[in-house]
Amino acid sequence: MTKPVIGFAGMTHLGLNSAVASAERGFDVICFDPDAGRIGALNDGKLPVVEPDLPEMFARRRAQLTFTSDASLLKKCDVIYVAPDVPTDDKGASDLGPIRGLIDIVDAAMAPAGVLVVLSQVPPGFTRGLNRPLDTRYYQVETLIFGRAIERAMYPERFIVGCTDPAVPLPAALATYLAAFECPILPMRYESAELCKISINMVLVAQVSCANTIAELCENIGADYGEIVPALRLDRRIGAYAYISPGMGISGGNLERDLATFNNFGDALGTDIGVVRAWQHNGGYRRNWALRTLHQTVLSRMADPVIAVLGLAYKENTDSVKNSPAVALVEALQPFRVQAFDPVVAPRVEWHPALTAGADPLAACTGADVVLIMTPWPEFRTIDVGQLAKALRGKVVIDPYGMLDRRAAITAGLEYHKLGVS
Numbered sequence: 001m002t003k004p005v006i007g008f009a010g011m012t013h014l015g016l017n018s019a020v021a022s023a024e025r026g027f028d029v030i031c032f033d034p035d036a037g038r039i040g041a042l043n044d045g046k047l048p049v050v051e052p053d054l055p056e057m058f059a060r061r062r063a064q065l066t067f068t069s070d071a072s073l074l075k076k077c078d079v080i081y082v083a084p085d086v087p088t089d090d091k092g093a094s095d096l097g098p099i100r101g102l103i104d105i106v107d108a109a110m111a112p113a114g115v116l117v118v119l120s121q122v123p124p125g126f127t128r129g130l131n132r133p134l135d136t137r138y139y140q141v142e143t144l145i146f147g148r149a150i151e152r153a154m155y156p157e158r159f160i161v162g163c164t165d166p167a168v169p170l171p172a173a174l175a176t177y178l179a180a181f182e183c184p185i186l187p188m189r190y191e192s193a194e195l196c197k198i199s200i201n202m203v204l205v206a207q208v209s210c211a212n213t214i215a216e217l218c219e220n221i222g223a224d225y226g227e228i229v230p231a232l233r234l235d236r237r238i239g240a241y242a243y244i245s246p247g248m249g250i251s252g253g254n255l256e257r258d259l260a261t262f263n264n265f266g267d268a269l270g271t272d273i274g275v276v277r278a279w280q281h282n283g284g285y286r287r288n289w290a291l292r293t294l295h296q297t298v299l300s301r302m303a304d305p306v307i308a309v310l311g312l313a314y315k316e317n318t319d320s321v322k323n324s325p326a327v328a329l330v331e332a333l334q335p336f337r338v339q340a341f342d343p344v345v346a347p348r349v350e351w352h353p354a355l356t357a358g359a360d361p362l363a364a365c366t367g368a369d370v371v372l373i374m375t376p377w378p379e380f381r382t383i384d385v386g387q388l389a390k391a392l393r394g395k396v397v398i399d400p401y402g403m404l405d406r407r408a409a410i411t412a413g414l415e416y417h418k419l420g421v422s
Contacts, residue, residue, distance in 0.1 A: 003028070009074070013144065015033075032073070080106055081117045116136060126194065135164070163188075249286040259279065263276055313344065339364045341361050361379075362384075365392055389413055397417065
């Protein structure tokens with residue numbers, strides 16, 4: 001068949017990056033959002049999210065992308081992905097009201113033979129519960145990783161597709177679209193696909209918790225976690241690509257959402273979920289690693305320190321601050337003066353009334369008694385350690401992710417602290 005026209009409804013992080021990647025794969029794409037202001041900004045070339053390669057790809061494929069708040073244009077689409085970011089509360093619970101409202105708009109506007117695909121993260125049972133013929137309704141596991149959204153949308157390792165009967169071939173338009181990405185396609189029941197997404201994140205959480213526990217033991221017995229990692233990578237039972245880097249707990253919102261969803265099902269169905277609650281407890285404990293280290297090295301010694309914080313996003317290459325350990329740290333430092341810098345996130349007074357912004361990393365560190373590098377932005381690796389030592393009033397550097405050269409920092413007279421190292 002000729003190339004199908006693809007629609008994306010919901011122009012937030014997931015929908016926008018997926019739409020631009022689809023245009024890069026050669027499809028004409030209609031991008032719908034009921035927020036006329038958001039659509040107007042996109043038509044003016046203003047992107048609401050930060051992602052590597054997104055601005056360049058957006059400009060290159062602009063002619064293939066139609067941005068509109070007019071739902072009637074969705075009738076031209078052969079396949080429509082409903083892909084808004086689903087908001088969550090502080091406990092990870094999803095608010096499904098907005099996506100249900102968007103699905104209602106799309107369902108009323110699209111052609112009867114069109115295929116509707118739910119791409120947003122939803123709990124098991126959501127897709128089967130929609131009011132639309134089963135043979136035109138699908139769920140697909142999204143591949144979004146903040147900071148790598150375009151890369152993941154362009155080169156997924158597989159497509160996981162939820163449907164009513166995995167033995168029945170996918171509709172031609174959907175099959176043609178998915179085939180353009182040249183990766184395995186795994187059809188399965190709706191509920192299997194919805195739980196598959198959660199299962200992937202649960203395994204990831206288990207690996208993160210394992211790495212954090214080992215790293216903390218390293219900090220207390222004279223070991224270096226970095227020396228242990230190569231041995232783990234060479235063990236075939238763990239694998240070369242396993243996520244085994246220590247960090248500051250769980251952040252970003254998506255993993256928290258899946259743990260909360262799993263717990264809700266476990267509570268309702270009488271399933272033992274003790275290990276999941278242990279992961280959540282471990283995540284919260286590790287989240288405060290930087291604050292505990294700051295207290296031991298500075299707050300317990302000084303009455304009124306000036307604290308520099310480099311990085312506010314929850315991870316590099318994104319402007320998202322959802323459940324960011326850096327923001328949680330800044331909020332916990334309200335009795336003290338804090339000077340912050342992030343390449344894309346502006347400090348907000350609601351986080352801390354005495355929070356000031358530095359024009360660059362060294363400016364944020366000038367006159368500070370301690371600096372904490374809370375987000376591993378690549379540009380922080382280029383900070384001149386000698387100039388940093390001169391800019392600081394104190395000597396303490398808390399660098400969880402090892403952005404600075406440890407030996408160079410110690411040579412410059414700095415007191416250096418990293419995750420997983422005594």
